[in-house]
Amino acid sequence: MVNESQEAVHEYLDNRVEYGGLSATYKKNLTHSKQSLVYPGPDFIPRRILCVCLLFVIGLMTGCENEHSRKNYTIGVVCLNGKLLSIVDGFKGRLAELGHVEGENITYLSECPLKDKSHIKSALDGLIAKKVDLLFTMSTPITKKALKATEGKEIPIVFTPVYNVVGSGLVDNLLNHGKNITGVQVRGSTPKTLEWLLTISPTVQNLLVPINEADPAAGFGLMDLQEAAEKLGVRLLIAKVSSTEELTAVLKHPPEKMDAIWILHGNYMVPRLHLYIEAATRYQVPLASPTAQYKQGVMITYGQRYERTGGQVGRLAHKLLHGVSPKDLPIETPDFFLGLNLKTAELAGISISDDVLRQAEDIAR
Numbered sequence: 001m002v003n004e005s006q007e008a009v010h011e012y013l014d015n016r017v018e019y020g021g022l023s024a025t026y027k028k029n030l031t032h033s034k035q036s037l038v039y040p041g042p043d044f045i046p047r048r049i050l051c052v053c054l055l056f057v058i059g060l061m062t063g064c065e066n067e068h069s070r071k072n073y074t075i076g077v078v079c080l081n082g083k084l085l086s087i088v089d090g091f092k093g094r095l096a097e098l099g100h101v102e103g104e105n106i107t108y109l110s111e112c113p114l115k116d117k118s119h120i121k122s123a124l125d126g127l128i129a130k131k132v133d134l135l136f137t138m139s140t141p142i143t144k145k146a147l148k149a150t151e152g153k154e155i156p157i158v159f160t161p162v163y164n165v166v167g168s169g170l171v172d173n174l175l176n177h178g179k180n181i182t183g184v185q186v187r188g189s190t191p192k193t194l195e196w197l198l199t200i201s202p203t204v205q206n207l208l209v210p211i212n213e214a215d216p217a218a219g220f221g222l223m224d225l226q227e228a229a230e231k232l233g234v235r236l237l238i239a240k241v242s243s244t245e246e247l248t249a250v251l252k253h254p255p256e257k258m259d260a261i262w263i264l265h266g267n268y269m270v271p272r273l274h275l276y277i278e279a280a281t282r283y284q285v286p287l288a289s290p291t292a293q294y295k296q297g298v299m300i301t302y303g304q305r306y307e308r309t310g311g312q313v314g315r316l317a318h319k320l321l322h323g324v325s326p327k328d329l330p331i332e333t334p335d336f337f338l339g340l341n342l343k344t345a346e347l348a349g350i351s352i353s354d355d356v357l358r359q360a361e362d363i364a365r
Contacts, residue, residue: 072105073321076127078120078146079112079138080267083296087160088112090310091136091317098318117141124149134158134320136313139267140168140216143181150180156320159183160313161304163217163265165331174331182320182329184312186265186304189290189336190221191228193302196338197260197288198232200300200352204286208237208258210250210269218266221290225262236262247272251279263289263298273297281347294339295364299350304334305362337361 077088088110092102100106109130111123120142127135128149135150135157137143143159147170150157157180162168165185171177174185198204209225211218222238229236237258239250251261263269263276270291277297280287292303316329339362345352357363 072107073100073133074107074109074130075134075136075317076124076130076132077108077110077112077136077138078114078123078127078142080114080117080120080142081139081271082113083270083293084138084161084306085112086306087138087310087313088136090307090312091314092310093307094311094314095318098314100318100321112138120145121149128153128155134317136317140164140170143170143183144168147179147181155180156326157181157183158313158317158320158326160309160334161186161265163187164220167220168216171331177331178327180326182316182326182331184309184316184332184334186309186334187220187224188333189302189304190224191231192336193288193290193300194225194228194232194234196302196356197286197300198234200356201260201286201350204234204259206235206237206257206259207262208239208250208254208260209262209264210239210241210247211264212241212247212266212268214242215264215266215268218264218269221264221266225264244272244275248275251275254283258283258285260286260288263287263291263293265291277344280344284349286348286350287344290336292337292339292362294341294362297341297344297364298339299341299344299348301339302336303339305337309334340364 079088092108095106096102102108109127109132111127114120114123124135124146132155135146135155137146137157137159138161140162143157143162146157159181160183162170162183162185164187165171166173170181171179207229209222211222213219226236237254237256239255241247241250261276261280263273270293273293273296276287280299286299288300289298290301290303291298292301292305294301312332312334316332319329320326338360340352340357340360341364342352343365
């Protein structure tokens, strides 16, 4: 039978869990404490003494959590593509909302963007030598090298926008991967992007797809596109390129008649958007991509919002900084949004219906 002292303690713990603002881990500990306390009764332990002892225990527990909040952290950021800096902005913004304010209790050491892939290893080694608390990597090659560089070291890694985490060999599965990394992979929007292209331009039959096979994300993206195109009856005109000059030549003189142009994911294709946009307007054809570059001029996109994805990774980073193991955090995917660039559509002579416009979450005019 629960006596008066037990009821008082239970009420205190309930209020502390509900209103104390503690993390889930500490809520669980408090609940366990509540369930495991043994009360000999009010005649044996006075109520005031019992409450004082309880307050002391709770003080020790919350003190451990507050220690994380007071600590100054250092995060190393590494990327190859300067167009991903809005992801970094979202990352920093979310961490600031969670109490990690740049210049106060958190420092960012940026190696973003690097000149090229040959600088990845030295950038990572330099950050590790500076004893960063966490690495934020933004590409498949960088994340792979970060995993290798941190072997035997207690430096967790968060990543995005890696396209295919399992296919690239970073982890065996998305849930119980057991690796020193977690983050947000951006695979999943390609089939829907192709559907939107056909909704806007139903007559598309031949889709020009330039690809640099040295780019892992582009290769995985092409496989997803091939599967979707086969189901929807679209023929892919795959053009292999390895330099800006070759890409320019392909877009100026397509191998066959094309009805539309596609931009794959990857560090090679995205920085050369202007070449695609020029070709789309020159040949008066639609331009589509799952890379969400509608603000930069891509006519039809269905992909992530960079700052939102950065915030998603920031939430994961917050957990890592507070002691959660990356092995316990499944790999996530972002939300995807339909984006349209009406200026490019007008220049290319493409009309987008009011029905599609009403369904678009993001429109650049």
